[in-house]
Amino acid sequence: MKTTINLILSFILALTITSCGKKENTENNTGKLKVGLVFDVGGRGDKSFNDAAYRGLEKAKQELGIEFEYIEPGPGADREAALRQFSSRKDIAVIFGIGFIFTDEITKIAQEFPDKKYACVDYTVDPSKTIPPNLVALEFKEEEGSFLVGAIAGLLTKSNKVGFVGGMDSPLIKKFQVSYEAGVKHVNPGGQILVGYAGVTGDAFKNPGRGKELALGQYNDGVDIIYHASGVTGLGVFEAAREMKKFAIGVDSDQNDEAPGYIITSMVKVVDVSVFEVIKEVKEGTFKGGRVETFGLKTKGVDYAYTDKNKHMIPDEVKAKVEVIRQDIIDGKITIPTK
């Protein structure tokens, strides 16, 4: 009897482990360029950062005729295992890591597999270390975009109190927070800013329940606009905005559709464009690693969302002021703090 149960249990275990793996598809001999992409915490369907990367893949598939596979890794060591799994496959030529959390792993793996090409979105650049020649670091000037949405929040707030909800308490998210605060203060020196973080680990990016409670707390304290930089956790912020009939600002993608009428704008990062461009370079043979590719306001690599869906929430005079600030940032007249 005991043996039977042991067998059953190990079967259950085996089943679970395999279900975490990804569709293993057979070797393709079509000669198409194949891309492997490993998502950040939060995974597909976060309506934000990861989904932006996915749009880049879809676009490349349609316009460049590539094929792709992706993995949504579980916690911790799964990330490196996922990168390694793609790297050891013959048919995959380019591998993406989405998120700053990949920085160390992807650097290490790029050195181990010099024949493959790598790109990492939000790569944390450390001047004391060299980037491997087969890896391109994609860096976004999120402080410029955050400063602009901070200015919008500072101009639009009626209670003179705005909020910020961050995911993992980390240097990258601090950068969003600090530049947002600077943006608010730039237009509204008397404005007050409440700050909350969902946690201190990567899981803080996938905890909408906590995001909602943090946001409800801030709204109850008189905040009327909250900017979030917290991945899936931000979906909870939007739920709070709906319930309290207050406002929120999205991040990474244009998140207007998640709570129409409650999302004033979004700080948009063109993660999709960056992914697409790297794939295009590989396809055309112009890929060059060992460098940092920066996307900022100047090239519209970061921006705030202003479309037919949300422009009724941003009055013309506010837009005019923000456009002046945009030009000042591009011209270098405003220096934005990042920590």
Next chain:
Amino acid sequence: MEELLTITFVLQTLRITIPYLLPSLGAVYSEKGGVVNIALEGILLSGAFAAAAGTFYTGNIIVGTACGILAGIIIALIHSIVTITFKANQIVSGIALNILAFGITKFFCKILFGSSSNSERIPGIETLDLPFNPFLLLCVIILGITYFTINKTRFGLRLRAVGENPQAADSLGISVTKVRYLGVLISGALGGLGGAWLALDQHSYTDGMSAGRGYIALAAMIIGKWNPMGAAGACLLFGLAESFTLQFQDSGIPTQFIQMLPYVLTIIVLAGFIGKANPPAADGVPYEKKD
């Protein structure tokens, strides 16, 4: 500091307590009958997933909640079969079921929603309808019923009997198997209900959203000395601590320190105030009938 006493803070604490309280009460039923139910973590997670999926496809939160409860019962049923009928180690079965639940929810999430991490948005419960939050009301009712059932009814007596001394209960003609099954299945239903709240409050399902609450619920039950009221008190304490970490982020104290508080509190309470807790005598021991 005066924020501490505001109604917002109280309501937030209560909301956070719900997903601890329901599985914790479930654990009381299971363990009073002598079955350790570590699978509550997996039950909570499957309940959340089934509730999200059910609500998404029917648009009806009551049907969704029922799906959550059903999923909880199914996992609990497996746990009962493995541990009561086949007398396997209860801890091992529970852990295996938790791992299974983690994988299986990912698997079905991928099939139903095209992402192994997140579901689509679902209709849910607007928590600010309080104080008539249906789940909160339900919690109070279930707490009352549990207290009454365990202490005042024939079923409660039998449950305690099979947990304390199954031989004696058996010799009096009580079916140990049947009573234990019932205890574990009720814990599955309550765990599933707790999961449904998680999904409905958040308006979506997120991979791994139970986030250890099932384990904390078990701990709360132990702190509460296997009593429904004690368990409720301990859950409230955890809810309070978590609510505290959310409210006091702006006080200038580093986030890391504030987020440590609930755990420190747990250790202090466990070591300092509770004293020795006596589990039911036959808790965790499979019953072998001697002929």
